[in-house]
Amino acid sequence: MILINDLRAAYGPLPVLFGFDLSVARGETLALIGANGAGKTTTFAVMTGRLKPQTGRVSVNGRDIAGLTPMDIVSHGLALVPEGRQLFPSLTVEENLLVGAHSRRSGGWSLERVYEIFPTVAEFRNRPSTALSGGQQQLVAIGRALMSNPEVLLCDELSLGLSPAAVDTVYTALQKLRGEGLTTVIVEQDIARALSVSDRFACMRHGQIALSGPSVTADRAEISNAYFGMR
Numbered sequence: 323m324i325l326i327n328d329l330r331a332a333y334g335p336l337p338v339l340f341g342f343d344l345s346v347a348r349g350e351t352l353a354l355i356g357a358n359g360a361g362k363t364t365t366f367a368v369m370t371g372r373l374k375p376q377t378g379r380v381s382v383n384g385r386d387i388a389g390l391t392p393m394d395i396v397s398h399g400l401a402l403v404p405e406g407r408q409l410f411p412s413l414t415v416e417e418n419l420l421v422g423a424h425s426r427r428s429g430g431w432s433l434e435r436v437y438e439i440f441p442t443v444a445e446f447r448n449r450p451s452t453a454l455s456g457g458q459q460q461l462v463a464i465g466r467a468l469m470s471n472p473e474v475l476l477c478d479e480l481s482l483g484l485s486p487a488a489v490d491t492v493y494t495a496l497q498k499l500r501g502e503g504l505t506t507v508i509v510e511q512d513i514a515r516a517l518s519v520s521d522r523f524a525c526m527r528h529g530q531i532a533l534s535g536p537s538v539t540a541d542r543a544e545i546s547n548a549y550f551g552m553r
């Protein structure tokens with residue numbers, strides 16, 4: 323479903339992605355892990371049209387999306403839950419959700435379905451988004467992404483800045499979505515958490531994939547080596 327081939331990207335003169343391949347099958351959850359600066363967010367930036375790659379291919383269902391605008395990419399079925407949530411503080415919870423419907427594809431997600439799957443969000447629908455706890459805001463950010471009816475959900479550091487209880491809430495919500503047939507890529511600092519919620523992992527180091535494989539049989543020592551560059 324998602325195929326990345328020989329992806330290279332730079333910020334001006336600074337090369338960040340050094341040519342790697344990655345694939346994610348339909349309905350699969352892939353955990354993209356790696357130390358700070360490894361290139362995970364930059365990979366998402368290319369996948370969502372926020373950064374043009376220098377070379378390489380990113381395709382979704384066989385259609386090349388590299389270099390398209392963010393709006394076009396949403397219409398091809400990719401939605402991002404950005405790092406830090408980035409909700410609009412002056413809008414209510416429901417208004418934030420409706421922002422996600424702006425470049426909506428046809429499909430089954432609606433306000434009602436988001437409220438059904440995340441009842442706490444429904445409870446606060448008319449409140450300003452800032453009135454919610456961090457964990458609740460993260461559910462709104464996921465709900466906003468779902469409102470575009472994506473096939474692929476890209477989640478950047480869902481647990482950043484949240485209490486352990488809130489992280490549990492968010493990941494329980496994500497598990498619910500696994501039953502909905504969504505293809506999901508999560509960037510997560512907590513390796514144990516990342517492995518426990520994913521089918522496969524890919525560990526980035528210095529803009530390349532240093533190690534990948536099924537999460538269930540992942541060898542922690544091998545991952546540490548790949549993560550910290552000890553091999």
Ligand SMILES: Nc1ncnc2c1ncn2[C@@H]1O[C@H](COP(=O)(O)OP(=O)(O)OP(=O)(O)O)[C@@H](O)[C@H]1O
Pocket residue numbers: 333336338356357358359360361362363364365
């Ligand atoms: N807007 C930018 N301009 C210049 N350099 C950038 C920019 N964003 C990221 N970088 C650099 O690109 C490299 C990869 O950063 P990236 O954010 O993709 O890493 P990451 O794996 O997501 O790490 P983190 O967990 O810290 O977000 C780093 O060296 C970073 O300093």
